[in-house]
Amino acid sequence: MTSASQPVTEPLSLAALDTERHVASSGWDQPPRLFALVPTADLLKREPHLAAGLTVSDQIDGALTAIEQEDLPTNESIETLLGQIAWPETVEGCAIVVERLVVPPDAEHGLPEDREAAVAALAEHPDRRDVRLLAAVTRDGRSICLLRQRDHDRDDRVATGADIAPGLVAALRATFTD
16 A cells, blocks of 8 residues: 555546545545546547646546546445446546445454444444545556545545455446446
8 A cells, every 4th residue: 555645647546536535525424426437638529618627637648537427326235336337438447435434353243133233333333443435447457446534534645555445446347347
């Protein structure tokens, strides 16, 4: 895992960082959010008026722009939701942002059998940590994950790595298979 404070120039990493910052600006306790990643150059050909809002990172070769997919069903699991998605050829990649509760492994001992009671018990655990996870992939197989802890929200520290959420990365990659 590396720190996101190092200079980043790779298009997928830049799109992931920009997307995470966008989501972070809305605070915590959000539902999952899904984004299509499209080549910025292609988007500007279709929507030239968007050029006025470009940043430096939007102008690098291969830049990607995140387009949020709104009105996601909230009554389905992430796995079910992603299993129903197939992207058109114009979409180069995708990203999903989810919030999770992380507890030490020993916190799972002695939990109630009832799922809701178990979740409530874990939420009250003194060592629990709230995290926001972004996983992004491209059609050609590249991936990146970002992890922000609620405890470090103010200092803007975000961990990055390719292997933070392998199951989520695999589920996102599956949205690009025929």
